[in-house]
Amino acid sequence: MIGYYFNLALRSFRRNKVLTALMVLAIALGIGAAMTTMTVFHVLSGDPLPGKSQTLFYPQLDPGTRDEYRPGEEPTAQLTRLDAEALLKARRGDRQALMTGGGVAVQPQRAGLLPFAADARYTSADFFPMFDVPFLYGSGWNAAADEAHARDAVISKALNEKVFGGGNSVGKTLRLEDTDFRVVGVLDDWRPVPKFYDLNVSRHGYGEAEQVFLPFSTSRDLELGRSGNMNCFDERVDGVSATDVGAPCVWIQFWVQLDTPKKAADYKAFLENYSEQQRAAGRFERPTNVRLRDLMGFLRHNRVVPDDVNLQMWLAFGFLLVCLLNTVGLLLAKFMRRSSEIGVRRALGASRGAIFMQCLIEAVSVGLVGGLLGLALAYLGLWAVRQQPVEHAALAHLDPAMLLMTFALAIFASLLAGALPAWRACQVTPAIQLKTQ
Structure with a gap:
């Protein structure tokens, strides 16, 4: 019919x-x-990491001074270097990574290829497994490389094709900022949408992934150029730069993987205890004010659309x-x-x-x-x-x-x-x- x-x-x-x-x-x-x-x-x-976004969390602390303090206001979006490194060393999550954006000069040894600038990400070892980053060759570095301030580098597929012709370049030398780095991994095609792990570099976080990934500790040793927002909430002591450990400046992103709701609750309690300890030590002047949003909650809060x-x-x-x-x-x-x-x-x-x-x-x-x-x-x-x-x-x-x-x-x-x-x-x-x- x-x-x-x-x-x-x-x-x-x-x-x-x-x-x-x-x-x-x-x-x-x-x-x-x-x-x-x-x-x-x-x-x-969309969800940039389907099936895993509910286990990834973005911790926030409030290290600011009493000046212009308003009860209940949102903590700073980033962490100081001292707090980020302390949370990394505590290892209270299943995985954790600190990071910031930057830029480096690539000095290829390939004939006819002139030096050029590339976007970089300075981070720690867990970045790659925590965010399910796909590899074409090799892998990321390990925690020992972070501790040793190793000259290791992970590069993108596009950079590998440009500098090394697209072959397996693991073990080869890549010269960055007059320093030789050993290539330990080459990424496969990877462009998370949005680029959730750092919304501070671009307005809404829909840019391309970086071309070079280096250990954060190494980047500070070499004083490599950084990019992204930085907010200094207090005066610095003479001789202390904005990126030094003791500087009162927030500029580092930190992510932690917590595989169960109980671990998430325990980690938030850990953040509150850490904040109380820092206040007792005289570093934090404001009352305890922490946030621990999962990935999708973090994106909604930041209104990435x-x-x-x-x-x-x-x-x-x-x-x-x-x-x-x-x-x-x-x-x-x-x-x-x-x-x-x-x-x-x-x-x-x-x-x-x-x-x-x-x-x-x-x-x-x-x-x-x-x-x-x-x-x-x-x-x-x-x-x-x-x-x-x-x-x-x-x-x-x-x-x-x-x-x-x-x-x-x-x-x-x-x-x-x-x-x-x-x-x-x-x-x-x-x-x-x-x-x-």
């Missing part, structure tokens, strides 16, 4: 080509706009609603124009349910065609997004899940638009229609 109703819908389309085209276009425009913005939102708000993306999505769905209202009006006009035909069918024994189903399937048919056209418009819209000069533009691609969502939304929208016209059509009184013939 459903096949028969689809056949009737096709005949109706042929009889009312202009009206059908207007309905298809209305749904297509609404679907195209909605799916373009929804896809961008889906990409930017740009406000304009949220606004665009809601505007697009508002436009889709307007398109649906226009489609409702067109379907209503189309079905009411066929009142005499419906009256004859009802007089010949067709039930109201049969009439309702026929009209609803006709609306769904319009939605399916509109969905196909809307999909093409969504691809066009995403192409336009990728041309914008924003850091997340290159990520705007329609994945299989959003492809299915396009048709699901088209069918749902057409059902929603067709429900009222179909109900009005099945209320047609056969006797009145037959008398008017």
Whole structure:
């Protein structure tokens, strides 16, 4: 019976080509706009580490002075070097890593290749297993290398291809800032979205991953250039630089892996005890104020999805609603124009349910065609997004899940638009229609 109703819908389309085209276009425009913005939102708000994000936590402490203190305010987003190294040494988590961003000059030994700058990440050994970083060759360094301030380096796949021609470069020498480093690992393609482990380098954290990863301890020995936010909350002692251990400056990110809820609760208690100890020692002046958010909570708190993306999505769905209202009006006009035909069918024994189903399937048919056209418009819209000069533009691609969502939304929208016209059509009184013939 459903096949028969689809056949009737096709005949109706042929009889009312202009009206059908207007309905298809209305749904297509609404679907195209909605799916373009929804896809961008889906990409930017996704879980960067599915299955593991609930075990990764970002600790925050409040080492500030009493000046301008307001009870209940958010602690600083980063840690001092002293606190970060103390938490790392305590090893209270299943894994833990401190880190900061930086930049280095790469001095390749390859003929014809001039020195160039590369983004760097100074971190500790657990960074790689904690964040499930994929390796093409080799692996990360170990905790002993951190302690020994080793000249070890992990490089990206792109840097490996540029400097070493793409082969297995583990064990080879890479010269950075006039210092020789031994390559211990080469990353495979890796670009977490968003780049959650450090939201301080770029505005919303959608940049590329770094090209060079070095032990944090080594980076401080060599005084390599750093990047990212730094906030000094008190005056420094003469002769102490902002990156020294005793400097009252927050500039380091710290992540910890806690595999069970109990471990997370215990770690928060540890942070509170640590804060109390530092206050008793005279370092922390403010009352204990700690935070321990999991990865997704951390991203929500930092509102990594740009406000304009949220606004665009809601505007697009508002436009889709307007398109649906226009489609409702067109379907209503189309079905009411066929009142005499419906009256004859009802007089010949067709039930109201049969009439309702026929009209609803006709609306769904319009939605399916509109969905196909809307999909093409969504691809066009995403192409336009990728041309914008924003850091997340290159990520705007329609994945299989959003492809299915396009048709699901088209069918749902057409059902929603067709429900009222179909109900009005099945209320047609056969006797009145037959008398008017």
